[in-house]
Amino acid sequence: MIDGTTLFGLCAAALIGFGLFGLIVHPQPLRKILAFNLLGGGVFLLFGVIARRGAGAGLSSDPVPQALVITGLVVAFAATALAVALLLRLAQATGRITLDAAASDAAPTQTQDADS
Amino acid sequence: MMPEPSILLVLALVLPVAGLLLALVAGGRHAGRIALLLTPVGLAVAAAIAVGVVRADEALVYHLGGWAPPLGVALRADGLSAILLLTTAAIIGATGWFARAEFRPAPGQVEGRASLAFWTLLLALWGALNLVFLGNDLFTLFVALELLTFSAVPLVCLDGRAGTIEAALRYLLFALFGSVLYLLGVVLLYGAYGTLDIGLLSDLIQREPIALAAAALMTVGLLAKTALFPLHLWLPPAHAGAPAAASAVLSALVVKASLFLIVRLWFDVMPELMNPTAAQVLGALGAAAILFGGVLALRQARLKMLIAYSTVAQIGYLFLVFPLITRPESVPLAAADLGAELVAISVSTSAWSGGVLQAVSHAFAKAAMFLAAGLIAQRLGHDRIADLGGIGRALPITVLAFGLAGMSLMGLPPSGGFAAKWLLLMATIETGQWWWSLVILGGGLLTGGYLFRVLAPVLAGASEPVTLHAPVARYRELVVLALALCSVLLGFVRLGAFDLVQIGRLTTAGMGLP
Amino acid sequence: MTLALAVDFGLALLVLAVAGWTIAVRDTFAAVIGFVAYGLLLALIWVRLAAPDVALTEAAIGSGLTGLLLLGAAARLRAIETPATAPGTALRWVAGGLCVLVAAGLAALVLWLPDPAPTLAPMAVAHLPATGLGNPVTGVLVAYRAIDTLLEAVVLLPALIGVWSLASDRCWGGAPILRYPRQDGALTLLAQVLPPFGIILGIYLCWNGADEPGGAFQGGAVLAAMWALILLAGLADAPPVSRRWLRVLLVAGSAVFLAVGLAGIWIAEAFLAYPAGYAKPLILIIEVVLTLSVAVALGLLIAGPPAEDPT
Numbered sequence: 001m002i003d004g005t006t007l008f009g010l011c012a013a014a015l016i017g018f019g020l021f022g023l024i025v026h027p028q029p030l031r032k033i034l035a036f037n038l039l040g041g042g043v044f045l046l047f048g049v050i051a052r053r054g055a056g057a058g059l060s061s062d063p064v065p066q067a068l069v070i071t072g073l074v075v076a077f078a079a080t081a082l083a084v085a086l087l088l089r090l091a092q093a094t095g096r097i098t099l100d101a102a103a104s105d106a107a108p109t110q111t112q113d114a115d116s
Numbered sequence: 117m118m119p120e121p122s123i124l125l126v127l128a129l130v131l132p133v134a135g136l137l138l139a140l141v142a143g144g145r146h147a148g149r150i151a152l153l154l155t156p157v158g159l160a161v162a163a164a165i166a167v168g169v170v171r172a173d174e175a176l177v178y179h180l181g182g183w184a185p186p187l188g189v190a191l192r193a194d195g196l197s198a199i200l201l202l203t204t205a206a207i208i209g210a211t212g213w214f215a216r217a218e219f220r221p222a223p224g225q226v227e228g229r230a231s232l233a234f235w236t237l238l239l240a241l242w243g244a245l246n247l248v249f250l251g252n253d254l255f256t257l258f259v260a261l262e263l264l265t266f267s268a269v270p271l272v273c274l275d276g277r278a279g280t281i282e283a284a285l286r287y288l289l290f291a292l293f294g295s296v297l298y299l300l301g302v303v304l305l306y307g308a309y310g311t312l313d314i315g316l317l318s319d320l321i322q323r324e325p326i327a328l329a330a331a332a333l334m335t336v337g338l339l340a341k342t343a344l345f346p347l348h349l350w351l352p353p354a355h356a357g358a359p360a361a362a363s364a365v366l367s368a369l370v371v372k373a374s375l376f377l378i379v380r381l382w383f384d385v386m387p388e389l390m391n392p393t394a395a396q397v398l399g400a401l402g403a404a405a406i407l408f409g410g411v412l413a414l415r416q417a418r419l420k421m422l423i424a425y426s427t428v429a430q431i432g433y434l435f436l437v438f439p440l441i442t443r444p445e446s447v448p449l450a451a452a453d454l455g456a457e458l459v460a461i462s463v464s465t466s467a468w469s470g471g472v473l474q475a476v477s478h479a480f481a482k483a484a485m486f487l488a489a490g491l492i493a494q495r496l497g498h499d500r501i502a503d504l505g506g507i508g509r510a511l512p513i514t515v516l517a518f519g520l521a522g523m524s525l526m527g528l529p530p531s532g533g534f535a536a537k538w539l540l541l542m543a544t545i546e547t548g549q550w551w552w553s554l555v556i557l558g559g560g561l562l563t564g565g566y567l568f569r570v571l572a573p574v575l576a577g578a579s580e581p582v583t584l585h586a587p588v589a590r591y592r593e594l595v596v597l598a599l600a601l602c603s604v605l606l607g608f609v610r611l612g613a614f615d616l617v618q619i620g621r622l623t624t625a626g627m628g629l630p
Numbered sequence: 631m632t633l634a635l636a637v638d639f640g641l642a643l644l645v646l647a648v649a650g651w652t653i654a655v656r657d658t659f660a661a662v663i664g665f666v667a668y669g670l671l672l673a674l675i676w677v678r679l680a681a682p683d684v685a686l687t688e689a690a691i692g693s694g695l696t697g698l699l700l701l702g703a704a705a706r707l708r709a710i711e712t713p714a715t716a717p718g719t720a721l722r723w724v725a726g727g728l729c730v731l732v733a734a735g736l737a738a739l740v741l742w743l744p745d746p747a748p749t750l751a752p753m754a755v756a757h758l759p760a761t762g763l764g765n766p767v768t769g770v771l772v773a774y775r776a777i778d779t780l781l782e783a784v785v786l787l788p789a790l791i792g793v794w795s796l797a798s799d800r801c802w803g804g805a806p807i808l809r810y811p812r813q814d815g816a817l818t819l820l821a822q823v824l825p826p827f828g829i830i831l832g833i834y835l836c837w838n839g840a841d842e843p844g845g846a847f848q849g850g851a852v853l854a855a856m857w858a859l860i861l862l863a864g865l866a867d868a869p870p871v872s873r874r875w876l877r878v879l880l881v882a883g884s885a886v887f888l889a890v891g892l893a894g895i896w897i898a899e900a901f902l903a904y905p906a907g908y909a910k911p912l913i914l915i916i917e918v919v920l921t922l923s924v925a926v927a928l929g930l931l932i933a934g935p936p937a938e939d940p941t
Contacts, residue, residue, distance in 0.1 A: 004638035008675055009740035011642040015649050016300065017733025022653040023293060024725040025717045029285060030658055030703060034665055036292050037696055038649055041672050043300050044688075048679040049740065050307040054749030057756075059766060060680035062749045064187075065306060067770035068255050070687045071782045072299065074847055074924075075262045077691050077699075078789035079292055081931035082266060084703045085793040086273070086285040088934070093278040095710055126901040133784055134888060137881040140787060143872070180777045182900035187753045187774045227872060229802035233795035240788040247781070259781045266785060270792030281796070304739060310748025326739050 009049040015042030029090075033083045040076045044069045121168040122178040125191040125250050128161050128201060132243035139236050144227040147235035148212075148220060155209035158242070162205040166198040166616065175620030177252070185253065185313030192252040192314075194620025196472060200249045200376065203476050206602070207368050207483050208242050214487050214595045215361035230274045234362070241267035241365065248373040254302045254312040254385075257377060258295065261341070265291040268370050271362035272354045283353035290340050290350040294374070297337030301330040314384050321386050331386055335398075338381070341374035344435060345405035348428045352412075355427060356420040360490020363420065367427045368483040372475055375434055382438070395438040402435025403555040410562030414569065419489045419499040422566055423482070429559060430478045430525065433540065436552055437471035440543040465618065466546065470539025472617045473606060477532030480603035481521040487596045488518040497585040504573045506582035513593040515574055517600040522567040524603040527560045532606025638678060645671040659708060662700045669693020682843035683767045686835065690851035691928075698858055699932050702808075762910030764841030771845060772913050776902040780891065782847075783884045783920060786927040790880070794871055797935035803872035806933035808861040821863030828856035836921040840910065846883070846917045850924030857929040868933045876926070883923030887916050 019039025026032055047065040054062030135154045139147040168176055175194040183189070193201070219235065221228040244264035251257040269288045273280040306312055308327065309320040321327050343351035355367050382390050409429030416422040491514045492507055493499040508515045524533035537556055544553040648671060652664035669692045676685035717725075754766045754774065761773045771779045797804075836849030860866050869876050890912055891902040898905040904912050 002635075004635055004678060006740065007635075007638050007642050008679060009743075010737050011646060011675075013733045013736035013740055014646055016736055017729040018646075018649045018653050020732060021725055021729040024729070025722055026653075027717060028658065029289065030700070030707060031661065032289055034658075034661055034700060035653060036289075036296065037665065037692075037700075038652060038668065039296055040299075041649075041668065041688075041692065043296060043303060044684075044692075045672065045675065046300070046303045046307075046736075046740075048676055048681055048684060050303060050743070050747070051681060052679045053307070053743065053747035054310070054751055055680070056749050057752035057754075059751045059755060062747075062751045063754050063766035063770050064750045064775075065303070066681045066684050066767045067775060068306075068778070069681075069684050070767070070771065070845070070847055071255075071259065071778050073684075073687050073691050074782050075259065075785055077696055077928070078266060078786050078931065079262065079288070079295075080696055081699055082269065082789045082792050083285065083288050083292070084699055085796050085934055086269075086281055086288060088703060088706060089796040090278060090281045090285060091707055091710060093281060123895065123901070126895070130888065130892065130901075133884075136784070136787060137885050137888070140791070141874070141877045141881055143874075143877065179900060181773060181894070181902040181904075182898070183757075183774050183903075187750055187757065189775055189777050227803060229795060229797055229799050233791050236791050237788055237795075240784075240791075243784075256775075256778055256781070259778055259785065263781060263785050263788065266788040266792060270788070270795045274795060276796070276798065300736075307743050307747070310750060326742065329735060329739055 005049055005052045008045060008052075012042045012045035012049060015039070015045065018042070029083070029087050033080060033087070036083075037076065037080060040072070044072055047072075120178075121164075121172070122176040122191075122193075124161055124165045124168060125176060125178045125193055126180075128158070128165060128246045129191070129243065129250060131158050131161065132239045132246060136236055136239040136243060139239055140232075143232055144221055147232050148216060151235045151239055152212050152216065154239070155205065155212050159202070159205040159209055162198070162201040165193050166202055169193060169195055169198045169619055170616060173619060186311035186316055189251075189253040189256050190313060190315075191250045192620075193250055195616040195618060196376075196379075196620075197249040199472060199476060199617060200372070201246060203479050204242065204245045204249070204369055207479060207599070208238065208365065210595050210599050211361050211364050211483065211487070212238065214364075214490075214592050215359075217589055217592060218359065218361060230359075233270060233274060234359075237267045237271050238365070241271070241370070245369055245373055248376060252314045254305065254314065254317075257380075258299055258302060261295060261298065261374065261377070264370060264373055265295070265341075268366055271366065272358045274359050274362065275357075277357075279353070280357035283350070283357045287350045287354040290343075290347070294337040294340035297333045297340075301332075301334030301337070304330040304333070314380065317385050318387065321388065323389055327386060327389060331381060331389055334381055335378055338374045338378045339401075342371050342378070342431060343428060344401055344431060345408055345428065346401075348405065348409070348431075351428055352421055352424040355424040355486075356418070360420075360487055360493070363424075363490075364483040364486040367424065367486060368479040371427065371431060372434075372479065375431070375475070379437075383441075390438075390442055392439075392442055395442045398435050399439035399552065402432040402438075403552070405429060405432030405435070406555055406559035407432075407562070410559055410566065413566040414562065416566075417501060419492065419501055419504070419570060420486070422501065422570065423485050423489055426485075426525065426563070426566065427482060429562070430474075430482070433474050433478075433537070433556070433559065434471055436540055436556070437467050439549060440467035440470075440540060440547060440552065466539045467543035469617055470536050470543060473532060473539065474536035477524050477536055477603045477606045480599050480606070481524040481533065484517050484521040484596050484599035484603060485525075487592075487599065488514045488521070491588050491592060491596065492518075494586050495584055495588055496582065501570055502573065504570065505576060508574045510582065510584055511588060511593065513590075513597050514588070517593070517597040518574075519571060520597075520600040520604050522563075522571070524600075524607075526563045526567060527556075530607040531604040532609075533603070535607045535609075641671065641675055641678065645675065659701075659704045662697065662704045665700060666693055666697035669697060683765070683845065683848070686843060686848045687851065690848055690855065694855050695851055695858070695928060695932065698855065698862075702862075702932070760906070760909065761904070761913065762840075763913065765839060765843065765845075767843070768839050768845050768913075772916060773904070773909070776887075776891065780884065780887045780902070783887065783924065783927075786924070786931070787880065787884070790927055790931055793931060794935050797937065801936045801938055803870055804936040804938075805870045806868045806930065806935060807937045807939055808858065808868060808933045809864040818863045818865070821859045821865050825856040825860060828852055828859075832856070832921070832925070836917055839917060840914060846920035847924055849921040851928055853921070853925035854928035854932070857925065858932045861929075861933060868930070871930075871936050879926050880923055880930075883916075883920035886919045890916060 022035025835844035839845030
């Protein structure tokens with residue numbers, strides 16, 4: 001008989017699959033950022049499953065993975081904020097919200113009047 | 117009480133972080149001053165760590181908060197960490213001096229946007245690199261990688277143009293993809309073994325599916341951050357678009373941080389799992405990077421793009437270490453034969469030393485090249501390779517530095533790049549894997565080709581008089597020359613000094629076969 | 631099937647459905663709404679996994695702050711959103727196959743996890759008295775793995791500087807503008823009613839974190855969300871980024887943490903160690919200052935780069 005913890009473990013595996021799919025197939029950066037967060041949620045959930053499995057010594061869950069997730073959530077938020085800021089700035093500068101694959105090889109160095 | 121030498125590891129970490137906090141509060145002109153004041157201190161600390169490692173003849177270890185792993189987190193410096201800490205401090209310091217003229221508030225301005233961002237991010241990046249080289253806990257290393265990413269990405273688009281913002285966003289997305297895969301590997305390892313300390317894990321780890329899956333996920337994640345072919349797409353526009361001082365640090369140091377973690381993972385965490393097939397795959401990707409990066413570098417019209425593609429190629433060499441350090445199954449090994457064991461150790465010594473020397477000499481050479489390109493672009497107002505004629509007369513020291521750095525990249529004697537590639541070639545012969553030597557030689561030819569494309573017009577002189585833009589301060593040229601000289605002089609550091617790289621290896625080496 | 635398992639089963643199915651919808655739905659704004667729901671469901675699962683500290687953080691940061699950030703972005707990008715070229719069928723199939731493979735592999739590994747599971751719980755409990763804390767998660771965060779927490783506070787700074795660096799040179803030193811362009815009554819009302827409760831909750835979480843679920847990051851996140859709400863509704867403006875007091879507030883948490891840690895080299899046994907008997911008061915001081923700094927940093931991360939006032 002399967003228990004709740006294992007169930008959530010399987011759920012985490014599926015969420016990671018969903019997130020990865022979104023990250024690969026969505027061309028718009030905002031959707032990629034969203035998928036990254038969804039994927040992160042799945043990975044963090046796996047931490048929770050591992051923590052719950054490590055219950056012991058009067059604790060119903062191992063505190064170490066829990067603490068790691070709290071750190072991870074804050075880091076993921078900072079990453080999202082930076083990505084969103086870059087995207088909004090890009091949209092403001094170019095009026096488009098997709099990453100132009102063809103532009104990646106174009107040399108971005110026009111003139112470099114560095115000291116001016 | 118006389119503190120232990122291992123307290124130096126804490127100092128190497130705290131110094132840049134404290135600098136970041138101070139620079140952000142003080143702001144304005146002070147941010148740059150704080151960074152420049154700290155770099156010599158940081159260099160001294162790194163040197164002291166190297167001396168400490170050599171004196172102790174083993175890795176220095178510090179338990180943070182007095183809590184021993186697995187509950188606590190340890191810092192650990194072995195010979196390789198010490199060398200990379202030194203390299204980092206030297207290059208950050210040199211780049212800082214170079215950037216002094218560029219990133220200062222305009223006259224009459226209290227604080228400039230780009231100047232505050234540059235100096236604070238440079239300090240944060242330095243702290244992150246030091247933590248990557250010292251961390252001995254896989255999760256702390258994750259935080260270090262994120263700190264590194266958040267400091268590196270905004271440096272790419274300091275000029276605020278749409279093209280560089282796009283490059284920065286793409287870089288960030290690749291890096292985040294890499295982090296999440298790395299973190300997934302971390303949770304699997306914790307679930308299987310209940311610790312994230314590298315030393316403890318290496319004792320516990322078994323050749324079983326969960327460890328292999330974790331290793332695979334973490335490796336792919338780190339490869340995306342290292343920009344190994346075919347995950348290199350983000351690198352050229354990001355490294356070429358950044359201001360010269362930022363490009364230098366990104367190309368010389370930042371990509372090597374994730375590579376360092378791949379090395380830690382395979383040689384320290386799970387040496388038993390290193391299997392010849394995986395090693396050959398990594399080597400093949402490295403070879404593809406060398407050839408592909410070299411060919412694309414040949415086709416670039418702009419100097420900074422050429423140098424960026426050269427980074428893609430040079431990273432490839434570092435991945436040749438993986439197959440060269442592990443003996444392929446086809447090479448006969450008399451099991452339990454003492455003589456064979458000795459050969460195995462010497463084999464891995466030359467591959468290992470060659471790899472480290474390649475990483476360090478490329479770091480100095482690439483920093484010199486990007487900074488030189490920055491000066492050239494400033495003097496000419498452009499960096500089109502076809503129109504570089506006459507710059508040799510206008511900036512002779514810079515061009516000399518570029519040439520010296522190029523010599524090291526090509527692997528011409530007596531440079532550091534030569535010694536590195538020579539050691540790698542030796543390893544191909546010693547391990548009977550001749551096919552890698554073709555790649556090393558072919559890569560050298562390609563490097564020669566694309567550098568010739570730059571140097572030919574530079575030295576030929578201009579067909580028509582060149583129009584010169586902003587003049588370049590002499591001391592900035594000398595900084596570039598010093599970096600290039602470092603890269604060349606590394607070739608004279610006899611192998612004896614590179615015994616340091618062997619100190620504190622968790623595994624004695626040469627244990628490629630299970 | 632027991633009732634608890636039935637609840638878990640329902641939760642798992644629901645979260646999977648919401649996640650699938652978030653990925654599949656065409657409209658970006660709808661996807662973001664889906665994501666917020668996803669975060670809240672995850673928080674419920676965290677409660678079911680006996681991890682209330684994480685549940686609080688997930689709800690506050692994972693769902694709340696991230697949702698706020700993404701909703702703002704989706705709203706601003708809506709005007710210029712063009713129907714994206716759908717990815718090719720081949721790519722979808724290849725990516726789909728790959729992801730199914732990864733998910734199936736992970737699921738197999740979850741089933742193969744060792745039993746009994748390795749755990750640090752006994753060790754974490756055994757050493758907790760030395761820290762004077764009652765909550766083992768806080769013990770891990772501020773004592774055993776203090777370095778991670780210190781660095782996590784530091785990590786927010788380069789991210790914020792990165793966001794600020796996207797300002798135009800002209801606006802440098804000015805204030806970020808978060809104000810929602812269309813003022814609506816509901817938002818204003820929410821921004822007037824919610825913050826007093828939110829602030830009390832934030833302070834409670836921070837103060838309580840030593841012994842009960844909660845802590846600096848959760849408290850800071852709630853405070854930051856309240857601040858962001860006030861900014862969005864236009865009830866107050868963000869301070870100019872050049873203000874010295876703002877910079878001091880931003881670094882204070884990391885600086886105090888670092889200072890106590892360094893003092894530990896002399897007054898305790900190591901960097902980031904606390905002297906015996908003084909651990910709890912020192913930890914409380916760190917938590918309070920850290921909560922403030924985290925709240926300011928998270929709030930400013932949402933507020934974005936300094937900009938010109940459109941009004």
